[in-house]
Amino acid sequence: MGKKSLEIAGPNVDKNTGMLHRAYAFEMQASHFFQYIANNIEGLGVLFEDFFGERAKEEQGHAAQLNDRLTQLGANPTDDPAEWAAESGVGKVESRKYLSLRSSLEKSLELERFAIGLYNDLAKATKDNDHGTYQLALKLLTDELEDEQTIEDILTRLEIKDERQKAAA
Numbered sequence: 001m002g003k004k005s006l007e008i009a010g011p012n013v014d015k016n017t018g019m020l021h022r023a024y025a026f027e028m029q030a031s032h033f034f035q036y037i038a039n040n041i042e043g044l045g046v047l048f049e050d051f052f053g054e055r056a057k058e059e060q061g062h063a064a065q066l067n068d069r070l071t072q073l074g075a076n077p078t079d080d081p082a083e084w085a086a087e088s089g090v091g092k093v094e095s096r097k098y099l100s101l102r103s104s105l106e107k108s109l110e111l112e113r114f115a116i117g118l119y120n121d122l123a124k125a126t127k128d129n130d131h132g133t134y135q136l137a138l139k140l141l142t143d144e145l146e147d148e149q150t151i152e153d154i155l156t157r158l159e160i161k162d163e164r165q166k167a168a169a
């Protein structure tokens with residue numbers, strides 16, 4: 001725990017720490033989802049294995065940064081994977097249901113958008129008081145916004161292909 005870190009984190013530190021715990025649980029779920037998809041995706045989706053593997057690593061990196069910030073504020077994240085679904089607010093992810101390329105991308109988009117909401121809320125809550133957490137929230141928000149755009153772009157290209165197939169039929 002950083003004594004000064006805690007001292008300057010402002011009066012809402014307990015609430016902010018709660019949001020960091022929540023984000024950690026979410027990132028662990030998201031990381032596992034992406035890795036599971038990378039390992040098990042079916043059909044043409046195998047061409048995207050590396051994409052999902054990279055996302056898994058990225059989310060694991062986010063979890064590590066949240067863990068660091070929690071440590072600075074004198075807390076440790078949960079060590080119980082059984083608590084992640086409730087703690088994050090996402091619920092069970094059920095990765096095995098999303099093994100086709102389209103369904104995995106759609107579920108990914110849902111998760112990225114959840115993360116965007118989470119880091120946007122965290123940024124709002126910490127702006128002008130807990131600068132350390134605020135900076136981290138902005139950094140992670142930027143990553144998740146980029147991912148949302150990338151996945152939307154992939155899905156749009158799939159959509160165009162579908163429309164052409166429809167037109168040809």
Ligand SMILES: [Fe+2]
Nearest residue numbers: 027059062115
């Ligand atoms: Fe993330």
